[in-house]
Amino acid sequence: MPLVYIAAVLLSLFAVAPFIWMILTSIKPQAEIYSKPLSYLPNELNLQGYKSMLDxxxxxxxxxxxxxxxxxxxxxxxxxxxxxxxxxxxYAMSRFRFRGRMTVGYVILLTQMLPGSLLIIPLYLIMKDYHLLNSYFGLVIAYATVAVPFCTWMLKGYFDSVSTAIDEAASIDGAGRWTTFVKVILPLTLPGLVVTAVFSFLTSWNEFMFAQTFITDYDKWTLSVGIASFQGQYVVNWDYLMAGSVLTTLPIVIAFWLLQKHLVSGMTAGAVK
Structure with missing residues (x-):
C-alpha cells in the first residue's frame, strides 16, 4: 500500500507541475523567464501580464x-x-425500439472517431455556402458536431440506468411521453446532465483549430486563438501568454469546484443498473 500512495503522489505531482510552472512564469519578469526558466520563485514579482489582460x-x-x-x-x-x-x-435510443436503432447509434459513435482536422474542409465549405463563416453561430454548430455524438451515448447510458417502470408509472398517472421525459426522467439523470454539460463546455472552451479557421475578425476571436497570438515567429511574450493561460483556466477550476458533487455521482451513475 505505501508504494501505491507514493506512486499516486508522484503522478499527482507530474500532473500538477505544468500548472505550477505556468503560474510562476506568469509572475516573473521577462528577463528572468529567459535567464532562469526553471527557477521556482521569482526574485521580482511581475504582474504586468495580468494587468494588461484585465485592463x-x-x-x-x-x-x-x-x-x-x-x-x-x-x-x-x-x-x-x-x-x-x-x-x-x-432518450430515444434508450426507450424507443425501432428498426435500425443500433445502426444509427453506431453511426453516431463512428463520427466521434473522425479527427477534427478531417472535418475542417467539409465544414468550411458548408458554412461558406450558408454564410456562416466568421460568425458565432457557425462556430457553435462546428463545436456541436464534435460534442453531440459523445454526449448522446453518455446520456443513453444514464437513461438506461433509469428503470422503464418509472415511465410506465408516469403513464398510468396520465403523463404523456414528453411530460414523463421532462418532469420525471430528466430530474433523475441530473448528475449525468451535469457531466455532459461540463464535457460540452470544455470542448468548446478549449478548442483552437475550428476557431482559428472559421473566425477571422480580431474582435470575434476566442481565448485560445487570442492567447496563441502572443507567440510570435521570433519573440514569445511568455508573461502575457502564461497570464492569459492562468485566467483562462480559472473558470474551469471554479466550475469543477462548484460541480464536483454532481460530477462524482454523475460519472458513476450510469455504471450500475
Missing part, C-alpha cells in the same frame, strides 16, 4: 475581455444546444 485600456493590441466574452457566449450556447439534442437523442 481594457492597457494595450490596444490586447482584447482579452472581449475574447473572454466571446468564448463564454459560444461555450454556453454550444452546451445548451448539445444538451438539448443529445438528451432527446439519448
Amino acid at each position: 481594457v485600456r492597457a494595450d490596444a493590441n490586447l482584447n482579452f475581455i472581449q475574447w473572454f466574452k466571446n468564448t463564454a457566449f459560444v461555450s454556453l450556447l454550444t452546451t445548451v444546444l448539445s444538451l438539448v439534442v443529445s438528451a432527446l437523442g439519448g
